[in-house]
Amino acid sequence: MRVPINWLREYVAIDVAVEELAAAINSSVAEVERIVRRGVVDRDGNLGLYRVGRVVEAGKHPNADRLQVCRVDVGEGEPRQIVCGAWNFGPGAAVAVALPGAVLPGGQRLERVTLRGATSEGMILSERELELGPDHAGILVLENAPEPGTPLADVLPLADDVLELETTPNRPDLLAVYGVAREVAALYGAELAPPPGHATPHTIAGDERVDVTVEDRDGCPRYVGRLFRQVRVGSSPPWLKARLVAAGMRPISNVVDVTNYVMHALGNPLHAFDVERLGGGRIVVRRARDGEELRTLDGTLRRLDPRDLVIADAERAVAIAGIMGGEDSEVSKETTDVLLEAANFEPVTILKSSERLGLRTDGSNRWEKGVDPYLAEQAATLATELIVELAGARWTGEVDVRGTLPERPVVRLRPERASTLVGLEIASGEQRERLERLGFDVGDDWTVVVPTWRARDVIREADLVEEIARFRLDDVPFTLPRRRSAGRLTAAQRLRRQVEDVLVGCGFTEAYTSSLVASDPSADAIRLPTPLTSDQAVLRTTLVPSVAAAARRNLEIGNEDVALFEIARVYHPSGGARPSERVHVAGVVEGGFARAKGAVETLFGALRIDARFERAQGPRIALTLGGSVRELEDCLGAFELNLGELLAWRPGVLRYEDVITFPAVKQDVAFVVDEEVPAGALVDAAREVAGPELRQMRAFDVYRGEQVGPGKKSVAFAVTFQSGERTLSDEDAARLRERIVSALRDRFGAVLRH
């Protein structure tokens, strides 16, 4: 919402710097995205170089067919010679003149120049050069202009600041300059002018019937239609164009400009129809027919949905209600009879249509937030005044189709409750005054009657508390809740952090990949019925494919030492309404199975989990506690574990074990076994027969070759014997070793290698 300050000042007289005003609005009303400074810079007397001029003489430049040489009175006694490229004026015309030295709105400084031998001591300006309108076909001719030499700023809004507001969806009343003015009045305790058009001198001049039928009262609670005859469609006066341009709209014609102006002033979108183009001269508000089509003002042929609310004539849709008019019935230069629509539309209907059509307009943006139905008549009144005055029209007919309009909500306020919730003592007198300036009626017993334009938004005491609090936000102190509570991470959260830290310590870097993937190895994975894109269609059940993809991208880029991990949720159908979500950790690393397994072993070691690895179906896959380790086709090592399962297997408090008092006996032993025998099975068997005095048995080398024969391998183990109760003698160690050797020989045919 763009709020030109000059326009705002028409409704509320305030004398504060625009920066200060913007800060106050930003704090209490709506976000001010920026302040736009428009038009002629008001600095170093620049404005004084812009004058009203009267053309005394005008004639063709002797040396240039497309230029005129004029003599223009700018109040200096002697007229100035000015060369001009436009031809839409002649002697006697009042024009806008910039004198040499003036800085133009674009930043360029105007100099005295000689054009094809003729000196030009100034410039006759077009409206575009003044940023007052789009027209650059000719210069701006001033009507009813004062004396030559009058400062141009007295006649035209040459300099203006515009506040660009980002309003919240609960405040359609702020999508109007008058609505913002009301807030500014409450901010500064200033007087708010009565709404524009409220004291209109224009009364109806006829009793023509306006044929409006509202078939859908839910979608259209109110429809004010006004009929105008002898309308002279033309261009709008400079002040109106200037306001529209400042507000970010494009001037089109006086009638259309009036509808836009009133929308921006009061917040009620309007539409004007060319009555002659309405079939049967009538208006029917209804839902679209199946398959009905309409070519809208932007030239697009749109297929309508039976849920779309339309404005129709006797035969066909002529506008999509609240969103955009139809091309056929739009007001054109030839139009002489106008039907003005000042309606009220139900927000959800407009919102849904706007979404279906992918068409958002200034109108739909307001309707979808809920426009005050009481506003329609006020808007019609202001528009009538302007159409009569600017287009010389006669107002000849009126209809106001409506049911019962909603009552104003009544809410009880406890001023002390407001102070308590805000944490700042706000005097009840201040609360009352603020609410009243905002249009609330506050009774002696603090019964608050909400104004119609806030009826959707303010319905409870908490809503009133906000109305009071938002004006004092800077004064609210900074405190902390008084209660001291106790917080700590859960075991699962501590585990997650520990896993993160261990893997980082192992050289893995954490990746974040999307939970939504193109496809998932599980046939049961949950598919989104309407995904955003096809590569975000499935909720994954495993992390490895995504992390592996990230690893491969890194390898392609040429990054080195690629090792990635991710901790994220996976999703499995649960049988219930929502899937079961599990937290997994996955890692992918250069260096194949062994590197991945090494990381998992380090992780298990850090977590004090004693886990086994078992061969699973498929090449180079091991199952382990909570997941698996594998080697991917491209020799990347990968693992994935369910953190929930790891949590369950974490030991409680660790008990001290004496590993110091009595020395350990360390030996290396190697066994020759068949290829199929896993080293882990040898260790398991050894532990079984040797008992707890076998402290450690870790394979450190596997040898295949002539010395051991085909189909065989030699596995070398580092073995540690230790007792917590006594020093193991050489004989004790030999006995333990012999037990192992014979057990492995019996079970696996293992031969001790010397």
Add this chain to the structure above:
Amino acid sequence: MDRVAAVDVEALEREALDAITGAADLRELDEARVRFLGRKSELKTALRNIRDRETGMTLNALRDRLEAGVEERRRELEAAERERAAAGDTFDVTLPGQAIPRGHLHLITQIRREVEDVFLGLGYEVVDGDEVEDTWHLFDALNMPPQHITRSPLHTLYLNGDVVLRTETSASQIRVMESRPPPVYVVSPGRVYRRDTADATHSSMFHQIEGLAVDRGITLADLKGTLLHVARALFGEEREARFSTDFFPFTEPSVGMAISCFRCDGSGCPTCKQTGWIELLGSGLVDPNVLANVGYDPEEVSGFAFGLGLERAAMLRHGVPDIRMFLENDLRFLRQF
């Protein structure tokens, strides 16, 4: 007896200590050690032939003194050696050390932990909410009417009619409050999903951390104080906070928080779009409807809630220009942090 008596302890000690302290380098010291303390030395021979306790004690004490002397001289010589090596510029301390690989936590995880830790310090718990939610917990209970724009399938990813990928972490608020009576002091971090086409500032998946305090007597002032504390923890102790009116269905009043720009300290720069202030998060007092929806009595307790976008915080603080970088997993990016 005779042979033992032949050892003149004093003379031997003098001679030995002279040789030890006089050793010019480690080789000479070792020669002296062998000569006076070696297996064939006079002292060791005498020790092997001890016949009486007193002589033994004397000779053992001498041996200890000589050994201590050797050790001391060895340390001196080694220290001198190191100094010489360093002074001679032969040892290049600027060469890189032996590489020990270290990974990196994702920047979002780092920020998540920072925020969690700030709130743990304030006595809050951390709760992990599910990412797939039902529309009651995500929308209805949070006071978002059925026609609310966010509920549209144009903005939200639906699994079916009333199951969705959560659009914000706020649903955790409801789950926590449903599960226990007040007071509640929690933060809840996690992934959220929106039907947003990816660009520099939008992603269909990003991370938020939700905060909620509900207790007797919680005020807007408590919200301001708590969030200022967080902002300073994340962005520096000099930060100031500014609050402005805002709108969210689940809070009333609703306020947005901006912090004084940490790049320019308020003088205006591109980070703060020349305003001196940076919008950081949305917050407010918990709407009484939300409290009532979980069976709390809004007359008894009040609360505040906020939601902080972790990517946004990271982008602001570290100047990351594009939200998509957080999901690209380029190690050159990840290893910066």
